[in-house]
Amino acid sequence: MLIGAIVIFLLSPKYSGEQELSNLKDKVEVYYDSYGIPHIYAQEEEDAYRSLGYVHAQDRLWQMELLRRIAEGKLSQMFGEELVDTDKFFLSLGIDDASQKTVDQLDFNAPMVKLAQAYLDGVNQFLKEGPTPVEFYLTGIEKRPFTIKDIHNTMGYMAFSFAMAHKTDPLLTNIKNKLGQEYLRDLEIDVDSSTTFIKNFKPSSKDRLNNQMATRVHEVLNKLPLPLFEGSNSWVIGTQKTKNGKVILANDPHIGFAQPSVWYEAHLSTPNYEKYGYHMAGIPFPLLGHDRKLAYGITMFENDDIDFYYEEENPSDPTTYKTPNGWEKYEEVTKTIPIKNGEDISFSYKKTAHGPILNGIIEEVNGEQPIAMSWIYTKMENKVMEALYGITHAQNLFEFQEALPKIHAPGLNLMYGDAAGNIAWFASAQLYKMPDGTHTKFILDGSSGKDEPLEYLDFSENPMAINPPWNYVYSANNQPDSIAGMLYPGYYLPENRAKRIVKLLEPKNDWTKDDVEAMLLDGVSDVNAEIVTDLAKLMDVSQLDKSEIMALDKISAWKGENEIDSIAPTIYHRWIYALLKNTFEDELGPEMFQQLLSTHLHKRMIAPMAKKENSIWFDDIHTTDTVENKTNRVNHAFKMALKSLEADFGPNKKKWTWGKVHTLEHEHPIGKMKALRSFFNVGPFPIGATREVINNMAFRYNETGKYPVTSGPSTRRVIDFSDVENSTSILPTGQSGNPFSKHYKDQAKMFNKGEFRKMMMNKEEIIRTKKSLLTIKPKQ
Template identity: 40%
Template sequence: MKRSLSVLALVVAVGAGAGYWYIHGKLPQRAGEVAVKGLQAPVTVRYDSRGVPHLQAQGEADLYRALGYVHAQDRLFQMEIMRRLARGELAEVLGAKLLPTDTLFRSLRIREQAALMAQRQDQQSPAWQALQAYLEGVNAWQASHPRPVEFDLIGITPRPFTAEDTLSIAGYLAYSFAAAFRTEPALTYIRDQLGPQYLEIFDLDWVPQGALTTPLAAADWKSLEMVARAGHDALLAAGIPQLEGSNAWVVAGSRTRSGKPLLAGDPHISFAVPAVWYEAELSAPGFNLYGYFQALNPFALLGHNRDFGWSLTMFQNDDVDLIVEKTNPANADEVLIDGQWQALEKSVQTIQVKGEPAVTVNLRRSAHGPIVNDVLGEAAGARPIAMWWAFLETENPILQGFYQLNRADTLDKMRTAASQVQSPGLNFVWANARGDIGWWAAAQLPIRPEGVNPAFMLDGASAEADKLGFYPFSANPQQENPASGYIVSANYQPPAAMPIPGYYNLPDRGRQLDRHLANPQIRWDTENSQALQLDTASDYGPRTLAPLLATLRQVAEGDEEKELVEQLAGWRGDYPLTSTSATLFNQFLYELAHGALHDELGDTWFALLLSTRAIDAALPRLAADAESPWWRSRGSDQPGERTAVVRLAWHNSLAHLRETLGQDPASWQWGKAHTLTHNHPLGVQKPLNLLFNVGPFAAPGTHEVPNNLSAKLGPAPWPVNYGPSTRRLVDFADAGQALTNNPVGQSGVPFDRHFSDQAEGYIEGRYQRAQLGVISAQSRLRLVPAP
């Protein structure tokens, strides 16, 4: 027995030692000296207490080369999975379940567009040279270190990263903004299958001439359902962050406590592990920037220094049109464009699938754009559906735009930089220490024929699908040093000299911000700005409930239910962790939507509509319109009865909450039902979720309040899927002490101490310092030229 125990102890010790050795070999190196291929001179990297690198180089090329090196050691798997998503190569490492996602992204032609963009680059431009140096740093780290844990688990063979990979990810960013992929099929279905009266709750004009010349067949509608579902599921299946919205505002020095401008920003992006942003301070002679970087991008998408800074939000302009082509009865590979039958361009691509034979996909393209329903193979309807997409149709010198933006310390420089970001559409909110503030909506906006409503799918055989050119950047919405002394951007429809079609968010969140910022009695500083970023209230709930309160009082049964209705009547639309009214309203809102809309739409179209911003605008208008046809039961000729739907929604809400959260309404606290888990791409597979995922945490806030921790509209409980990807506050009286936070941690390496060290502080609303220049370094890494 003693001998057996000794052997067992030895085996355990050896196993533990091997495990420690394996894990230790995967961790980032943040101290000592390392020789790096390609460096021309030493680079010093000081790490602060959050694991953020502060790089000091003697030249710009070495600065970006070193950034690539340290970025890779913290986030190589994120870089790998992002490029595979954008280029349609996930099934090769994650299996056949990702084949629909790969097929969709191949059909979007992002790979081909990235190659064209790379060919168009000026090889001698500073932006291109910086990108090449950065990629050299990424590849130098990958070539000289063990593979990340995730590579070992799913069998990824490393290969060098290229400029095409970086530009492909720009395509993914543009696609993740493309709400039209889901919204246009849903609205077109409602218009053509239910009737124009059903569109009134969406506040969309009925344009008779916008209807398709030849109605779609049942098989075509089924195909559309599947295409829209594929667009919705693509990023969810990959576990990749999707850009959803954002808050940003800037206050002039005349309105701040310090007398200098104050910049605030919190881009709203899907939560994931690792977090979307990689923070780093870059310093070289003549250049300094504290930046927030995305995978494989050497230029900060957010950033600041002592002289200037900026944040961004989604413009949400409609830069995608879905176009139904008319096929030649004598040749299914020809479509009618400009009165002529034109042959569809064809290509064949092969998708590698882990553990299975490779799959061949046949792709087609019309003059309007890629045929997107070909991704369904035999399930595709007879009518080809093309996608016109600004990302594929513009020059889009986005590399040069962000390179210049990282250096834009004046209004003129910032305006010029913003004009070069053409797709995706972004709002840039900016300030400098001299006192200037500004906002520019950056996108190349297409000129559509008069009367065309791109909220619906368009007829490819008519002129409505044509584009008449692009508006000049000077026509885009923008403000510079407005008399109000502040600027707010929160994804609502911007003021503009011309109509700009888009999928804008409701104004409630923006109004909540504007209500505070417009108060001339408030002098803004980082303290009261934190409170505004963390605000959990808006008018949306109360204004949706207002027209229904009389009906709710009528249908409530017993003292307990009547008391719950009165609590809702007095509720101010806020979502702290302890609120029970927030929980009841959220459940009731879903049940109301289901009771009114589901019988007309069915399972697929109802679920798709819930995934669009159109539902947010529709429900308050539906609640206020007692005569809406949506209240009528499907197939009935009788007038609808709002009271019957409200009664059913109310009782279903109470039954569900009692079953899910307990019989006592006092236990229906928002924090018990609304939780945040940061999911890793491999965490979808149990028990890997225990190793890679971070959370759950009770989460305050909700959809369309300033602290926009959003969950999909549905039955409780509600897992949060997106929200502030960072919260930033920069007072230019002391930009070296800016505030920030990270939803998870700086590192993407499992078992690293910075993998999830900020997750608890983030959900509690604690801020950290984003320090510039002299910092209290926790460790120091010296990168030197390799012999």
């Protein structure tokens, strides 16, 4: 017991006492509140960021280490050869090379760079002098200093984000080649003109302020020990729709659940700068933040910024490929991957003018027609860090908007509200026009030049809404309205969340902070209830027994709620999975069907397929003497769903509760080891809500009928400018990533219950209620 207590003491973060930092100009006071959130008070901004780096590292150094390793291909050095394919994949994306190019062009006297370096100095001093996180001992990894290149590599990983192009485009190309064009009609790959659009509004100037490839990509991303960005909700309510006549901003970025959780909260205050922000590990500037003047949040834009191209290799000279200007030499790239407990692995790949050739990076796809990847993130000058600096230092709407054109990728929806009453939504990304007839969700022709971008759009043409007359803005990763004469292609989520958000926002004109908090927790799916109505019409009751009729009656009366003790959502999702499997797997085969389930496509298809009377997919190609129709599929799927539920939980329907199949566990990479699971992981917990509701608790359909949650709100934030110092938030687990810290999981139960806590900004209150004080002094 004594030895254990000593170990915990030695490896725990230091939240009180004194600490010396090099290059500090003056004393810094760090007040920790009840949830371990640092409130950093300094006289100089560089001192504040240097102190932030130190306290961030003592809570999240392991997470920083993981994040920077993804782009540089060094996960295998930590976890062994199982991650080699993942390392190859990310090295081939070119993030690491692009980061080096960016760093080579930096002005190290620029304010952004100076603050970033101050932050890194703090990180590196903790790395050198602080206790080594337990994960370093367990993996045998040696500590090494962090650099500005690491910051850009972490940003590059975020830019890669949801990876839908890699999952979707090869799959759709395979379906077209294998089954034919007619099988694409019902896959909802184009924009639905009847969907719920995010509406644009720009005030006048006077008012303005291949199958194996798809399979292997799916596999390497599943092995990634860190979460991908998935989606998000955000809305900003204007002064005419709030009870107190002040702007309210809400945001809950949807990211894969993991432990540690994604965000690290920190409040920085100097005489000339203040920000309460949410930081990614290893990035100095907060991606989400607010102060007394303004607040901002993000969702994923989901725009299409990756294009794949078939290249034509010269049959007489395999070192060249065809271009509109003749044969050009491939660029040869060689990389080395260090392997834990093994020999380093070197591999080479080719690059064309479009980008890296993905064939050969993974052994199984070697020898196919070359496929190159063109990604806007690595093709253009990277000024994303400058944009973040500009956003975090903006004093008003004009300065905020001025920073956004520097974000070329990842595509983000920036949500904005301020104390002066302005609200805005900006789709920030470098958009471009393709030739008419070019469909970017298929692999394009790389040799002819006919599928190249025609022009890059100016930021002024991007989707946006500034102080619209309907007095709110929102984003739920859904399709934005037309800009520059087109509906911009992307991997947008279905309208489910957007439709619900608009339904709730539109009629109400007296919103309060409490109302907005409740809305963030809304778990009702109007769309799912409508789907049941459409499917129930096709049920042949004469073919159902008494128990099946009772189940049909139960789900037919369902209003789309998804509480832990509900029965209807359990039946619904078993029914939908069975319907998808019966409808698509016979044509696609098991492998491609699983690929389909890993994309946003299948989410977009469910509601339209429930309404369609006919589809080529409804026929079972394995039966030669009959042609199945939608009625056959729906009835058969319903019976399959009930049979599987009885097999799992017995005939008593009261035991078919949603919380038994829908659970949330925050997994640490090392928690995958059974012996260490209870120490590192948080959960599992039964959890309500479901996927594609506002309180989006997403999961993947699978054969087991169990739905462990994979992603959801990485935080819930509400900033109310009528009382900004009582704005609220929550994290899914806790502020610290150190399992010996009392703040490792102290918010988990609150998060599951839908509770919020204050984001304190009042210095007097912070000092009065502090749990500890860490005084940071210049090193003598």
